[in-house]
Amino acid sequence: MTQLGRSGRDLKHFVLPDLGQLQETGDRWEPYRLLDPAGSPVEPVAVFFRDLLAAESPATTLYSYGNDLLRWWRFLWTFDIAWDRAVSEDARDFMLWMKLADKPVRVHWRHRGKLRAAVPVASADRPTPGTPNPVTGKPTLGNKYAPNTRAHCETVLRTFYKFHLDEGNGALLVNPFPLDRRRGRGRANAHHDPEKPLAPTRSGRYRPTVPKRRPRRIPDDKYAEIFGGLRSDRDRALLSFWTSTGARAEELLTSCQSDAKPGQQLIGVIRKGTREYQLLPASPDAFVWLRLFQEEAWKGGVPRGRGEPLWWTLRRPWRPLNYHAARAMFRRVNELLGSNWTLHDLRHTASYRMANDPEMSLTYVQHILAHRRLTTTQIYTEPSEDDVIAAGLAHHARQEAKKKAPKPEPVSPGYNPESLSVLFGDGAI
Template identity: 70%
Template structure:
């Protein structure tokens, strides 16, 4: 029996239950709904989501917040604690559990429903998989580990702290304190109270239980590896998608918002809806992207894919025809990665496009900033610095030069001799 009291709570044996769900409703008035184990809507979360919608928050943000709130609610349900009765010891134990415990392992529905004997190939494949958290042999990027990442824990802490701040300001329920407090150094005063105006603002930890998140180093796909990934694609649609992502630098979900009218081959432009501002913007693309796009469209229209200027540009490859979403596009790229044993992501294509543009001396940084949709030009600083691949390549070249010098030592310098004519003039007489 799990002890519900704070000091004596045994977190080692705690298992997060798979109760409740975050449902996608398809309703613009309530895009996502958090329900409990009985299918009833969790009202405090629904009120919070409604306030976020009024603040013009995208539905994708509500989905991200909903996953963190669902994790917290499952923790409360397992300990039989009301959401407005949670104290700081409960928040402390929750963040400590996220830091030290393993993530819950969900069994895929195909393996769960498979008859006896059909799960053996899956077990063999699992044994050949790399160790979670180990670096990939092709890309050098670490694989997904068994623990919650620091960025996931930081995002969860921020969401829960702002959720309780909202209900404290609204006097909801019997809530008295925020169980996710600010850092001890931030109890009084404001952030950057003694900031020197001649220096840049420094990021400050605001939550007491918020972890330190290391700055991510963007990785690009080398040209030879990109060619191998591109050759492993199975359809003209996938080739057109990859060529468009790598040339426009658009985010993966932004390119999927394009309509047929947004692709203008004569001007080499593709129109997308930006993720943050949700404004329409035309992006320049390479000629190869439009060649593969035309091949994809001719093939898709011949198979019966709906066509029209207001129709989506990207569709699924099988009936019933549906607009391509992010999850299907990601699954396509994962299949291409498996052929090489790599673990690049769709966002690495955006990093690769950014590296290519920033290394072009004739392309101004102001133009790159506008193409990528960054708010500040300082965001491009990390792309100007040498990438991890360039640093490794330069280091290996240094060791190769040192090895060559050891194998081919240069002859010692000869001792300089005096000029005989100068000696004759100095001492008088003719030198021997």
Template identity: 65%
Template sequence: MLDEQRSGRDLRNFVLPELGQLLKTGDPWEPYRVLDGLGRPVAPAALYLKELMARDSSPLTPRSYGMDLLRWFRFLWALGIEWDRATREDARDFMLWMKVADKPTRIHWRHRGKALSKVPPPRTGRPAPGTPNPVTGKPTVGAKYSPATRAHCETVLREFYNFHLDESTGSLLVNPFPLVRGRRLSQLGTQRDGGKKHRNRRTGLYRPTVPQRVPRRIPDEMYTKVFAGLRSYRDRALLAFWVATGARAEELLTVKQGGAIVGEQTISVIRKGTRDYQDLAATPDAFVWLRLYQESAWKKGVPRDRHHPLWWTLRRPWRPLEYDAARMMFNRANDLLGANWTLHDLRHTATFLMLDDPNMPPVYVQKILGHKYLSTLDIYNRPTGDDVIRAGLAHHARQEKRREATPVPVDEPSYNPDSLSILFGRDES
């Protein structure tokens, strides 16, 4: 009966139900927990997330993996399918739905429970979803799932089922998210990754092709406007440190007060992947803004100790500043300009500034950014769309100046007017 339902399944009007949630527990042993519609932990997801934590993953990894697992379980719950009875057809329909359907519209928590007539309409004047932003040129968030989101989800679910197949969990027999079979991905060729060659690399059957993103920098004049749009000493200090150090957003937000050493003009961060403790050089301006922020914060009663976090909320009750709050702070400054830069674009901006310095060896830039391989910087050598347009316009301008500067020969050969008259049959009478 279920096989007949699968063969005749039509997901054109399917809406993913808002069942369950991904709960942030605050427990380092289990940072995130996937719950079902009744608030009960989803055991297969909990076991897999525990495996991820044992692999020395970042605490944020269970969050991104948990969101993909929750989306898949919601799909199965809506169709009445047990997770260990899912087939390749179910995986196919799920990935097809993610590709074609619009993302679910989520109502802001302030408007939940209100009538639809009382929910304010979206603000006008913004570019349509998926179209380039007129200020930055970056595409805006589209109405559909991006290829990167779909590829990440496919990988997470394939590894999820591989794990449970190895553990012989439940009645699972095959992985519903298979690899490409009987076909060598010759178009990938031989790939280099840190000097290691990977031949005949296989990929997921339903994994989409992800276009490579070109990093973008914030121009100097626009950076000045964004900086001026910030409201507090804290926000300006954060922006100055992000652009000066090239640290990731989360790395800078987890710095302790003792990690900012003014005398040495360095700030100490814990690297995302390796969890290494690294000192990064910053500008004097960044430390000036930091000192202004600390003086005003300490007067208000923010905890002061070298082992306490460096960045705090601006209002009581005092809490360490988290990524989502920092992102919203930066988005407010973006909205003043109609831009859509992200916190990660600040890291790209810092990288471009360092690579533009002829006296800065790229190997030092690699160490500052915390990259494992020097080849990671190759993406910054690829021109952006704006660079290509500027280069094309400059080329046309040089050609025009060359034509204007080149004198026309006096005895330049030309067509005989009489010959032209005979050719076109003109009557000279």
């Protein structure tokens, strides 16, 4: 047996091959399809996707789950393991490889088949992967799979096998991604204080511990730099709406032209989870930039109508703007500034601004952000990491100023300084 693996697997030098693909079909009945190396659909995944669609899961969920399933299937194809014959040792090796190995480099489609292990890359304008960004302070993407990625992958694969076990599909006998051994020993949360929230439990045996991350907002000065780096009125309108409504990036892109109501200062979006339609208050500047974009777009031939999409590409052929194009726009601004802000940081920024307005009730903020629980909204009332750092630096600056400040002269030269010190403390001399 070689290091890290069973049955002769050398996981230490294993590189995940670029086999199969997750195909976007454009068909709402089957938005995504997992294909094997021969180009044929993987039927167990197709059945799982149909069940997710019937359970009101959006297409974005299928895309997220599909990437984890594709990674697992590539592992199975490499070692010639049938999906319904995998055991816990196979799952253990896979999760161990995700923990210790370098991520494969994503290459252009023209160079597929030339996948290799990632190596640290650093330059004068690009920090080493995994280190904090010099502009934002946020960690950059590292060469290893992040704990969040590994935890999500373990949950998806355990849920996938549980579905097929419940349905009795294939020759599957056991779930290769078992529950934690500690489960089943006594009643869950037997000694829990009912006045305190339930602590999250690690339900999967190979599920990693995910560190708690505090949401990061964009400081006002950095936001001004981002806004100044935008190249079109459309992008300025998008940024203004994101930071004033708190809507998720993909939610704002669901708006039609009739959803923008400048007279009422409202814009309608479809919520990501519930798919409910909601009107959100927005800043006046956002509607100004939107009108400037619309005037220019309509003159260029963009379709006009109440049911037409609100956001469009800037060049012919005119296409409704999707999330990937919006993220590419924001990535170009990041490259210009040397930062690594994300579109979701704009939602955090809006959340912090609203939650820290003393004249705005937190329950109103909860409704605007579409949080299911008020405790989720309350995290934005806590000081952000930037505020904590600024307060700490200000404290040290005050301490240094006290050291450098000249000591005051005694009240009168005729008094004994030691007596004044006893009566009034050291500050009297």
